[in-house]
Amino acid sequence: METSVQLVDMIRAFYNNDKDLFFKTALQIADQEAQSGHGAIAHEIKRLLKNSKAQVNPSITYEKTLKDILDEISIVLKPEERLGELIQNVQLKNDLKYLLHEYRERAKILAHGLSPRRKILLRGASGTGKSLTARIIAGELHLPLYTIFIDKIVTDAASAKLKELFTVIHKNRGVYFFDYFHAIGLEHYMNHDIRATNYVLHIFLQLLEQDRSDSIILVATNADKSLDRAILQRFDDILDFTLPDTASIEELLLNRLVGYWENTPYMQSLVRVAMGLTHAEITQACNNVIKYAILNNQKRVEDLSIQEAIAAIQSKYAR
Ligand SMILES: Nc1ncnc2c1ncn2[C@@H]1O[C@H](COP(=O)(O)OP(=O)(O)O)[C@@H](O)[C@H]1O
Ligand SMILES: [Mg+2]
Structure with a gap:
């Protein structure tokens, strides 16, 4: 007993x-x-x-130290988002599905001396779903998401901080998300202006290359396709986020207005007005029109109100 x-x-x-x-x-x-x-x-x-x-x-x-390091330079989330929430081009969605599949089955891959895709560059305009994708990857894999504050790294002690961080990445399995990566000097690197290139970027790329951990490292940037090959090579895969096309805009409108609006013959006109906006901007237009309906005690939204909400966003943000 x-x-x-x-x-x-x-x-x-x-x-x-x-x-x-x-x-x-x-x-x-x-x-x-x-x-x-x-x-x-x-x-x-x-x-x-x-x-x-x-x-x-x-x-x-030592365990306390890991936590201390993370507290100092990152914010931790336990995301619940799932793949179905992302509306993006077919190629990206397939790549993402395959990435999750490889990681889930990594034992098989490792047993053959290979490693699953873990170092991923998320590239595309702001508002196209890069941060959402970081939450989806962590959510789907049931891993904590650590979003790194880049500005806390770019200090006088950058080299030591980055080394510390990569030790944590090795010891503590999770999804590590370096958002706004261009903030650490990507433009200079792209212009081959070596003197101006932030040395932090060099250290980061070196540590990234050496990393053999079990964690997933995500790097997001809105720098365009002209990114240097030398940088691209350090990643196992690149996810290219594009502005929504006709089909994606339709899907977004139907998703975001669910309960307030269903497909009508007016859809094509709405799509035309929304063309050129990002996913985040279309989401915002939908939320605005729903909020307006709520405040006016309306249970439905009209085609025309949606069009106005989208046009309002267009005129504010149009590039
Ligand atoms: N591709 C997308 N599919 C569905 N919703 C999206 C997408 N992109 C953006 N959104 C919506 O806009 C919000 C902000 O987008 P976000 O992921 O922060 O974009 P980014 O990180 O690329 O700037 C998201 O939380 C989501 O509500
Ligand atoms: Mg973001």
Whole structure:
């Protein structure tokens, strides 16, 4: 009876990483073994505990350090978003599906000496779903999403900070999202202006290349297709985010206005007005028209109100 209670305690201690409970229980078992006349076993348990005791405290403080580093330069999320929420070109959606598949099946790939795609560049205009995709990847893989504050890295201690961060990436499996990556000097790199190139970028690319962790590293930029090959080569895959085409605009409108509007013959006119807007801008127009309906106690939205909401966004943001 006593032993089964202790067994449960041991398992609980393991899962909660509760070293105190683990030691207390192991000592109890040793004492019981001694009382039952199993002196050799009792002695061996105590010897093992004594040896490992020396390692316990450093390991606790090390875990704290990982957390400290992450707290300092990132924000953590446990996203719930799923693949179905992303409306993007067919190529991108297929690439993304395959990426998730490879990662889920990575044991098979690793067993053959290869590695799954883990270092991904998300490239495209702002408002086309790069941050959403980072949440979807983490959500689909049930991993925490760490969004790195680039400005906390680009400091005098950048090199040390980045090395620290890549240690964390190695020790703590997750999705690491470097948003607004161009902020660390991509333009200079692209212009081959080596002197102006931020050395942070060089260090980052080196560490990225050396990384053999189990984490996923996402880098987002709205720098266009002229990105240097030397940079592109460091990634396992590139996801190209495009502005929504006719079919995507239709899908967005139907998704975003669900419950307030259904497909009507007016759809084609709405699509024409929305052409050239980003996903985020169309989403915003839909939200505006729904909010207006709510405040006016209307259960439905009219074709014309949607068109006006889209046109209003066009006139504010049109490039
Ligand atoms: N491709 C997309 N599919 C569906 N919704 C999108 C898409 N792109 C943007 N949105 C909507 O706009 C919001 C902002 O987009 P975001 O992912 O932050 O764009 P980015 O990071 O590329 O600037 C998203 O949270 C989502 O509501
Ligand atoms: Mg974003």
